[in-house]
Amino acid sequence: MSASQPHLFTTPVTGAIRFERVAFSVFRLATYSILLAATIIFGIIFVKGSETLFTREFPFVNTTFLTASPETLHVFEHAGQKHEMGDKEFRAYLEKNGNPQVSDDNYVYSAGGIFPCIVGTLFLVLGSMAIALFVGISAAVFLNEYSRGGPVVEMLRLAILNLAGVPSIVFGLFGFGLFVLFAPVFGATPDPAHFSISLGFTCLNFSGWGVSLLSGWFTLAFMVLPVVITASEESLKAVPKGFRDGSLALGATQWETIRTNVLPYALPGILTSSILGIARVAGETAPIMFTAAYVVSDRLPWQVDKAVDVLFQGVMALPYHIYVVSSKIPQNAYTERVQFGTAFVFLALVLMIALSSVILRSRLRARYRW
Amino acid sequence: MSVDFATPTVSLVKTEPSPNSSATGPIQATAPVPMIEVENLDFFYGKSQALHGVSLKIPARQVTAFIGPSGCGKSTLLRCFNRMNDLIEGTRIGRGHIKIQGIDIYDPSVDVIALRRQVGMVFQKSNPFPKSIYQNISYGLELQGVKDKARLDAVVEKSLRGAALWDEVKDRLHTSALGLSGGQQQRLCIARAIAVEPAVILMDEPCSALDPIATSKVEELIQELKKQFTIVIVTHSMQQAGRCSDKTAFFYLGKLIEMDVTQKVFTKPAQQQTEDYITGRFG
Numbered sequence: 001m002s003a004s005q006p007h008l009f010t011t012p013v014t015g016a017i018r019f020e021r022v023a024f025s026v027f028r029l030a031t032y033s034i035l036l037a038a039t040i041i042f043g044i045i046f047v048k049g050s051e052t053l054f055t056r057e058f059p060f061v062n063t064t065f066l067t068a069s070p071e072t073l074h075v076f077e078h079a080g081q082k083h084e085m086g087d088k089e090f091r092a093y094l095e096k097n098g099n100p101q102v103s104d105d106n107y108v109y110s111a112g113g114i115f116p117c118i119v120g121t122l123f124l125v126l127g128s129m130a131i132a133l134f135v136g137i138s139a140a141v142f143l144n145e146y147s148r149g150g151p152v153v154e155m156l157r158l159a160i161l162n163l164a165g166v167p168s169i170v171f172g173l174f175g176f177g178l179f180v181l182f183a184p185v186f187g188a189t190p191d192p193a194h195f196s197i198s199l200g201f202t203c204l205n206f207s208g209w210g211v212s213l214l215s216g217w218f219t220l221a222f223m224v225l226p227v228v229i230t231a232s233e234e235s236l237k238a239v240p241k242g243f244r245d246g247s248l249a250l251g252a253t254q255w256e257t258i259r260t261n262v263l264p265y266a267l268p269g270i271l272t273s274s275i276l277g278i279a280r281v282a283g284e285t286a287p288i289m290f291t292a293a294y295v296v297s298d299r300l301p302w303q304v305d306k307a308v309d310v311l312f313q314g315v316m317a318l319p320y321h322i323y324v325v326s327s328k329i330p331q332n333a334y335t336e337r338v339q340f341g342t343a344f345v346f347l348a349l350v351l352m353i354a355l356s357s358v359i360l361r362s363r364l365r366a367r368y369r370w
Numbered sequence: 371m372s373v374d375f376a377t378p379t380v381s382l383v384k385t386e387p388s389p390n391s392s393a394t395g396p397i398q399a400t401a402p403v404p405m406i407e408v409e410n411l412d413f414f415y416g417k418s419q420a421l422h423g424v425s426l427k428i429p430a431r432q433v434t435a436f437i438g439p440s441g442c443g444k445s446t447l448l449r450c451f452n453r454m455n456d457l458i459e460g461t462r463i464g465r466g467h468i469k470i471q472g473i474d475i476y477d478p479s480v481d482v483i484a485l486r487r488q489v490g491m492v493f494q495k496s497n498p499f500p501k502s503i504y505q506n507i508s509y510g511l512e513l514q515g516v517k518d519k520a521r522l523d524a525v526v527e528k529s530l531r532g533a534a535l536w537d538e539v540k541d542r543l544h545t546s547a548l549g550l551s552g553g554q555q556q557r558l559c560i561a562r563a564i565a566v567e568p569a570v571i572l573m574d575e576p577c578s579a580l581d582p583i584a585t586s587k588v589e590e591l592i593q594e595l596k597k598q599f600t601i602v603i604v605t606h607s608m609q610q611a612g613r614c615s616d617k618t619a620f621f622y623l624g625k626l627i628e629m630d631v632t633q634k635v636f637t638k639p640a641q642q643q644t645e646d647y648i649t650g651r652f653g
Contacts, residue, residue, distance in 0.1 A: 148459050242497030250489035250510040261499055
């Protein structure tokens with residue numbers, strides 16, 4: 001039977017079927033447009049970023065970009081040749097050639113690398129996720145295991161929900177007000193300029209933590225807290241009730257039950273959902289621009305006089321660096337390499353953090369399977 | 371197989387020793403001191419009353435079966451015995467007492483943890499922990515702070531033998547308990563319960579998810595266990611109650627209708643309602 005000849009099972013072309021075809025192609029197109037957007041974003045960043053990051057000669061990776069601090073790029077002509085070099089190299093060159101007068105163009109941050117930003121972002125993510133996971137898991141355990149409902153718990157849940165809707169810039173300002181300007185520090189003597197409480201052996205001076213890692217950690221932690229709490233609660237709920245009953249019936253206390261027979265099985269789920277939180281903590285610019293980020297810092301976080309100073313220093317961070325290099329310096333061929341290079345490294349870093357969480361999760365899952 | 375369980379190390383009562391040997395026979399018409407005594411108990415879930423003035427005595431070292439249609443309060447009463455109902459929001463005792471070995475277990479001075487060590491429980495759905503077989507058994511003892519490896523080994527073996535599971539699992543003690551079949555899992559839960567040497571074992575429909583062969587194994591096991599433990603079993607299967615219990619209590623709509631020696635309840639029930647239920651006219 002030829003295809004054109006109508007037969008018993010020939011598809012009738014009715015209005016409903018025509019509509020269905022149109023509807024399906026719209027859905028299909030909408031879905032493909034997501035792919036298109038993702039391809040364009042990742043594609044451009046990858047292509048332009050890899051120009052900065054990879055080299056044609058061994059070791060094929062631009063190690064300077066990954067391991068050096070940002071420098072000002074000098075572009076100048078000398079002895080009939082055009083030179084591009086970073087600040088340090090430029091000075092050495094001038095000295096070597098007897099300090100000639102050259103007319104050079106400067107582009108800040110466009111030479112050197114972004115090592116301090118990578119380190120700073122890692123510090124921010126680790127600290128704030130540690131705080132967020134501790135507070136978030138504790139809160140979820142309280143809400144899901146201990147609390148017995150009631151108006152206070154309802155209000156807590158409402159507060160968590162509302163916290164999730166707060167824009168990140170508001171978190172930034174809140175962190176600035178509370179942690180940077182007001183948070184207490186220990187001091188030997190009362191600080192006359194600020195509110196202070198004398199504890200006898202020491203004084204609590206409410207002079208704020210300044211623009212510092214500590215302020216950034218807490219601000220970011222509060223920002224991701226709703227995600228972590230909600231995720232942890234869901235994971236705790238997914239642990240079968242039988243585990244709790246079985247443990248309690250053997251004479252375990254509630255905490256023993258939670259520690260040995262609930263939390264271990266909820267942990268993979270908690271970590272999975274926290275990956276989202278990690279990406280957000282690493283990526284947000286607004287919360288850290290007032291609380292933790294420096295435009296430029298000539299010292300790495302561990303180059304401090306006292307160990308405690310690690311906490312009380314600002315750091316450079318990748319998202320803030322992207323913001324600075326793409327909005328505070330002129331756009332041209334020389335600055336483009338640091339812009340795309342930073343974005344590329346940033347994406348790769350987030351991917352790596354997320355990947356390590358996924359690996360950790362699958363290891364935990366393999367250990368605790370039910 | 372004979373398994374000897376020493377007298378419990380932690381006891382609710384220090385004065386009274388557990389009633390001894392005479393209760394090992396099949397049916398004891400005159401039971402000695404009751405292990406559990408319920409007096410006029412009213413129990414509430416929020417505003418709805420689940421138990422109405424229940425009074426009964428459960429003899430030591432016998433199997434007592436609770437039967438009745440769904441929602442009759444038999445599981446509720448069972449879960450009162452180790453205060454598992456405490457965990458459900460809004461539950462409360464309205465009136466009456468539950469005494470275990472003469473002690474009112476809802477008295478403020480009673481430590482729930484100590485109570486649950488004396489009154490073990492096996493649940494309807496077998497709930498082994500997703501750990502190894504060994505860890506499942508040793509868990510209860512580790513909670514009590516037992517760290518001695520030799521002692522743990524001994525208890526694990528004794529408990530598994532006691533639950534007639536040793537021969538089936540002795541070569542894979544350190545593999546996951548979830549690799550066991552449904553019936554084996556339920557017997558593992560029984561082994562886990564007896565490992566802490568309780569005085570009473572509560573069983574909440576322990577065979578409802580098991581096939582007939584696994585069920586008969588558990589029933590055989592119950593006959594073995596009653597030599598050392600007082601067993602209270604909630605069941606929907608009247609055949610099961612008839613096969614393995616010494617005493618049977620019939621509940622209906624939150625009230626205890628009748629409780630007597632099993633044989634009597636099944637052959638010559640005193641109440642019409644009981645007869646209707648066991649002959650299958652309702653329920």
